[in-house]
Amino acid sequence: MARPRVFVSSRSFGRYDPDPLKRLQAVAEVELNPYGRSPTREELITALAEADGLLAGHDPLDAAILEAAPKLKIVARHGVGTDRIDMQAATRRKVLVTWTPGANARAVAEYVFALALGLLRHTPAACDSMRAGRWDPRAFMGRTLHEKTLGIIGFGTIGRLVARIGRGFDMQVIAHDPFVNNAGDSGVELTTLNDLLEKADVVTLHCALTDDTRHLIDAGAISKMKPGAVLINTARAGVIDTQALCRAVSEKKIAGAALDVFDSEPPPPDDPLATTPDILATPHIAAYAREAISEMDRMCADDLIAFFSGKKPKYALNPEVLG
16 A cells, blocks of 8 residues: 655754654655745645645635645644634545644743844844944933733733743733633732733734734724834734825834734835834744744644544544535
8 A cells, every 4th residue: 555645845844853854754645845944836836735634834725725735644744823814725635634733832921022132222223233233322322021011902822921931021911801700829910902002011922813813903993002112023914004004103103113024024124114114024934943943843744643643632623525
């Protein structure tokens, strides 16, 4: 019996911990991403023509791509965002989709504070100044997190970790999540979106991108924020109206923003999100910690191995396709 074929589009898989790749190779023929970048749509379609499984990065998997992959039986998403996967089409075609919930939560939560401190203490600009041969400490007067208000939009796994770290800075933590009605003993006050925007010094986004959250942070929402507040997005770009954000930062309606996600990745060179002063932009690296990548590797490999061994994967998003 022929061994299943798995195409690995994620460029991170197997890079830091060889064990998950070796275990997957023991049960399947594995083709690693040969491009040194994310595959184009055409390259992905070609790679999936004979594939039984896909270990996916942030690839778009719409109905047309799934239709062009007649042998595809499972997609293991190397991450947690599934907004680029047509789940209805996958389920209709009996393609199982798995993900890696919680694997990168700690890395993303910690990175929120790297961005917050970068904004409030001006560390990127100070570093650039030093490299340019200048020494002007007074140009980089900053602010502390101590006793500031942290507003968390989306109080799931990552949001709760962000809250714990924020309390370690002695921040007052408030959160908004329409699906959560009890914060337990976290010391976090649940509130409305408008109240959060009006009170928070640091607003950080940790909600999924859905029809309800697309452009949740628009010009009207930003207008409710404090002039000295900063906005951080490590979730999905579509949650923010980026044109409204650029205008607000340029016009000093808020103090700044830090973004790790973009509508187009990579963004074009003249994208105002990457060129506007007081917007700190990084290339979607919040989850890029060795520990997080290795855990995602393990979870993806475990689910693929289970599936091709006739067992039920642990992290299936649409287990109904298994019957």
